[in-house]
Amino acid sequence: MNNKVIQTENLTKTFGDFTAVNTISFDVYEGEIFGFLGANGAGKTTAMRMLSGLSTPSSGKASVAGFDVYRQTESIKKNIGYMSQKFSLYEDLTIRENIELFGGIYGLRGRLLQEKKMALLKNLELEDDQMKLVSSIPLGWKQKLAFSIAILHEPRVVFLDEPTGGVDPITRRKFWDLIYAAAAKGITVFVTTHYMDEAEYCNRVSIMVDGKIEALDSPDRLKITHAAGSMDEVFQQLARRAVRKAD
Amino acid sequence: MKQFFSFIQKEFYHIFRDPRSLLLLLLMPVALMVIFGFAVTNEIKNNKLAIMDLSRDEASRKLINRFSASPYFDLSVLVPESASLETIFHKNKAAMVMVIPAHFNEDLMASHATTLQLLADGSDPNTANSLINYASAIIGDYQQEEFPETASAFQIVPITRMLYNPELKSAFFFVPGVMGLILMLISAMMTSVSIVREKELGTMEVLLVSPLKPFMIVLAKAVPYLLIALVNVLTIIALSVWVLGLPIRGNFALLLGESTLFILSCLSLGLLISTAAQSQQIAMLISLLGLMLPTMMLSGFIFPIENMPMPLQVISNIVPAKWYIRTIKAIMLKGLGLGAVWKENAILLGMTLFFLAVSIKRFKIRLQ
Amino acid sequence: METIIVENIYKYYPAATKKERNKALNGISFTVKNGEIFGLIGPDGAGKTSLFHILTTLLLADGGRATVDGFDVVKDYKQIRKRVGYMPGRFSLYQDLTVEENLQFFATAFETTVEKNLDLIHEIYIQLEPFKKRRAGKLSGGMKQKLALCCALIHKPSVLFLDEPTTGVDPVSRKEFWQMLKSLQLQGITTIVSTPYMDEANLCDRIGLLQNGSLLGIDTPENLTRNFGKPLFALKAEQMYPLLLHMRAYDQTATCYGFGDYHHITFIDPHIQQADIRSYLQGVGFTEPVEIRQIAPGIEDCFMDLLNH
Numbered sequence: 001m002n003n004k005v006i007q008t009e010n011l012t013k014t015f016g017d018f019t020a021v022n023t024i025s026f027d028v029y030e031g032e033i034f035g036f037l038g039a040n041g042a043g044k045t046t047a048m049r050m051l052s053g054l055s056t057p058s059s060g061k062a063s064v065a066g067f068d069v070y071r072q073t074e075s076i077k078k079n080i081g082y083m084s085q086k087f088s089l090y091e092d093l094t095i096r097e098n099i100e101l102f103g104g105i106y107g108l109r110g111r112l113l114q115e116k117k118m119a120l121l122k123n124l125e126l127e128d129d130q131m132k133l134v135s136s137i138p139l140g141w142k143q144k145l146a147f148s149i150a151i152l153h154e155p156r157v158v159f160l161d162e163p164t165g166g167v168d169p170i171t172r173r174k175f176w177d178l179i180y181a182a183a184a185k186g187i188t189v190f191v192t193t194h195y196m197d198e199a200e201y202c203n204r205v206s207i208m209v210d211g212k213i214e215a216l217d218s219p220d221r222l223k224i225t226h227a228a229g230s231m232d233e234v235f236q237q238l239a240r241r242a243v244r245k246a247d
Numbered sequence: 248m249k250q251f252f253s254f255i256q257k258e259f260y261h262i263f264r265d266p267r268s269l270l271l272l273l274l275m276p277v278a279l280m281v282i283f284g285f286a287v288t289n290e291i292k293n294n295k296l297a298i299m300d301l302s303r304d305e306a307s308r309k310l311i312n313r314f315s316a317s318p319y320f321d322l323s324v325l326v327p328e329s330a331s332l333e334t335i336f337h338k339n340k341a342a343m344v345m346v347i348p349a350h351f352n353e354d355l356m357a358s359h360a361t362t363l364q365l366l367a368d369g370s371d372p373n374t375a376n377s378l379i380n381y382a383s384a385i386i387g388d389y390q391q392e393e394f395p396e397t398a399s400a401f402q403i404v405p406i407t408r409m410l411y412n413p414e415l416k417s418a419f420f421f422v423p424g425v426m427g428l429i430l431m432l433i434s435a436m437m438t439s440v441s442i443v444r445e446k447e448l449g450t451m452e453v454l455l456v457s458p459l460k461p462f463m464i465v466l467a468k469a470v471p472y473l474l475i476a477l478v479n480v481l482t483i484i485a486l487s488v489w490v491l492g493l494p495i496r497g498n499f500a501l502l503l504g505e506s507t508l509f510i511l512s513c514l515s516l517g518l519l520i521s522t523a524a525q526s527q528q529i530a531m532l533i534s535l536l537g538l539m540l541p542t543m544m545l546s547g548f549i550f551p552i553e554n555m556p557m558p559l560q561v562i563s564n565i566v567p568a569k570w571y572i573r574t575i576k577a578i579m580l581k582g583l584g585l586g587a588v589w590k591e592n593a594i595l596l597g598m599t600l601f602f603l604a605v606s607i608k609r610f611k612i613r614l615q
Numbered sequence: 616m617e618t619i620i621v622e623n624i625y626k627y628y629p630a631a632t633k634k635e636r637n638k639a640l641n642g643i644s645f646t647v648k649n650g651e652i653f654g655l656i657g658p659d660g661a662g663k664t665s666l667f668h669i670l671t672t673l674l675l676a677d678g679g680r681a682t683v684d685g686f687d688v689v690k691d692y693k694q695i696r697k698r699v700g701y702m703p704g705r706f707s708l709y710q711d712l713t714v715e716e717n718l719q720f721f722a723t724a725f726e727t728t729v730e731k732n733l734d735l736i737h738e739i740y741i742q743l744e745p746f747k748k749r750r751a752g753k754l755s756g757g758m759k760q761k762l763a764l765c766c767a768l769i770h771k772p773s774v775l776f777l778d779e780p781t782t783g784v785d786p787v788s789r790k791e792f793w794q795m796l797k798s799l800q801l802q803g804i805t806t807i808v809s810t811p812y813m814d815e816a817n818l819c820d821r822i823g824l825l826q827n828g829s830l831l832g833i834d835t836p837e838n839l840t841r842n843f844g845k846p847l848f849a850l851k852a853e854q855m856y857p858l859l860l861h862m863r864a865y866d867q868t869a870t871c872y873g874f875g876d877y878h879h880i881t882f883i884d885p886h887i888q889q890a891d892i893r894s895y896l897q898g899v900g901f902t903e904p905v906e907i908r909q910i911a912p913g914i915e916d917c918f919m920d921l922l923n924h
Contacts, residue, residue, distance in 0.1 A: 038785070039757075039785035039786075040755050040756035040757060040783075040784065040785045041755040041756070138660065140658075165783060165811075166658060166659035166811045167658050167811075168658035168661075168811075168918075169658075169813060169872075169915050169918055169919050169922075170919050170922055170923075173873055180856045180859075184856070194783070194784070194785060194786060196786060196875070197874060197875035198875075200875035200876040201873060201875075219876060220876070231876075235787070236786065236790065239785065239786070239787040240787055242787075249723060249726075250723055250726065253720060253724070254720075254724070256720075257709070257712065257720050260709075260711065260716060261711055261712075265711070448709075448710075449703050449704075450707040452668075452671075452673060452703045452707060453701060453702075453707045453766070453767075455673055456671045456672065456673060457696060458693075458696055458724070458726055459724050612692070613672065613675060614668060
């Protein structure tokens, strides 16, 4: 776990006179599950956009999978996976078509794509349902499918933006099984969530308040240093200090 | 009543906080008037005319002078005898060629009879026809003035006058059409889109779970667009009077009243669309395909209804703009009064009531 | 005194043929008492929103009957619309209107004024006041949620329907929101609230656990957890993921789920001893120290237990 997959140094993004992300510095290691927490409007989304090559930082340094976020955004995009609760799959395509489409977008072809597709379907036990439209399957399946597709091309890092919102507790846990399995294969997982019990599943957690990273450590050590019984308490302590209220 | 006005106030907030759309609504009529008034015109002016003069005498010179004085023709080339007439057309040097035969003056003096050859590009038959008509008229005038004695007692000379539009200005033709189009677009499309937007945003849910009467919601949505559409009517009339020089021969108040009636029928159509559409895109699509297209094609705005095949003529009767355009032409250009357009009024009123009744029946007090 | 009575409500999703019809709500019955905070807990697609739509008179049920504040949801829909406050799942505000304008508009829509009912929303409104000239679209998620609640309360409703008011809202704003609901309760307002967050269940007086259109259980949070009916163990070690895999492979394990910093496990044999678990782990080569405790189940444990039946 010593290979740094994400490195940032004083990364900053300003919009006019508003500093959305304020000189954040942190490293994420290979195969790590990194929880990226913060209240609404703390700057999480802006930071994720910069790291996934969608937005150019205002100042500071950052690299993802060894590529620079200023100059090598195309290479970054090839080496990361991305899944959000809002958009992930095309509802009017079948499960199989979605896999083939996204696999193709990330450059998987021919035999390799077929093999990966079959493995994915088998893993999710969707072989018999592969011709179903995504719109017709339950939300929990969709999220698992979206995640599996996001890591189909074996990216170095996968960014998950509130991946488990609104699913039932059992499905949520099955989803985390997939995350563990991906991390065990060496894929770094960068995840945001509003479920504080999920923060406990992460190797390390950062908490953003008003554009700055106020805490970064393993859940256990955070609880000790903040004299808190749960991650929820740690979060409440830190986030209540927030001055800015609006996005 | 207070609820109603506060709803209208809210609608105006929506409209004014989207200045780009508002500007579009207010400038669209201006743009359309400019396009139709200056760019798209049925009059063909300044056509390039080539003349092959084999006579070169006094009579031919006078005739050529008449052509060069006409606004319809630009004398572009005098073609030498040896030239091939076809290359003139191939190279697009002229839209029409006139060949004056040798001994033109002599023949006229001697026998009062001679021939002129007019060649036009038939691949564009409408233009060619107009050019030949213009040219024939110029030649006729020339003949009458130079040789008045030839108009013998037995000759019938038809005297034509274009009533209401003596100069055959195309503005007379398109202004009523543009009014119909703009009013239809703004009243029907904008109302339907603005109602459907509330469905999309989810605010309709909250409005329905309130003591607001559903029909009050819908009526309050229509009021701002009624006002904007009336502003558009005034803009179009102002532009056509002061820029395009159109007269208003009939009663101005009646003209506004008729426009209001048409706007109301369009608003009720918009309501009807909003009861059917679930998303703004669908509402927009229905408005464009279901209303704009028929208004352009079947209202008599661009194509004369009389020339259409029978089925289309029948369909044209259900296009509200057809009746509005007829009314406007009667009042604005012919100066007629209410008595002359009662039938059109009755039809528009009937349509409005019908659309309203259907929308009220279809407007849901629940979500499904 | 029952404010809401729901009797055997059915609702089908619209589908092409009768055979294909899926039940969104499958014979739901429950009551909400006057002045109570009743929670409908369940994942997306469980039928929470359909039920809210039926109770707020926005949808007609395909079977069963329901009354709100003594009025029938079908016959007396006009009466109900006058006396309920409703906050739909996506906070339904006008994004291009300011905070103040939104409030004014909804006050007038409900035939009242902001001033008349300021005492009820005062506590929430003072937090919004600094932003009253700001457009709703420019507010943060937590602020939007507060504004939506104000708008739903502006006419002093006797019943408040809140459809997933805390979804996508950060934990701090969520906590504040629940404090507001508690203080509204003191003013006598009956609240029925839906949420996918299990931890919010404990803040309700009574809850209904909803899954696939059926109520799996209705009771107070305390009674629900008391009825769990089997010992529950929490296990913790340094290597949590391998521990999870080992425990799932144990032939005595009935259920095994990650639960924050612990794994929660039930066993087939209700009399299982900690020593049995330890010797199993030793046997499969998991040698690091493991913390094992028997714990009282939470709502989430109960819900997962009910889901498995």
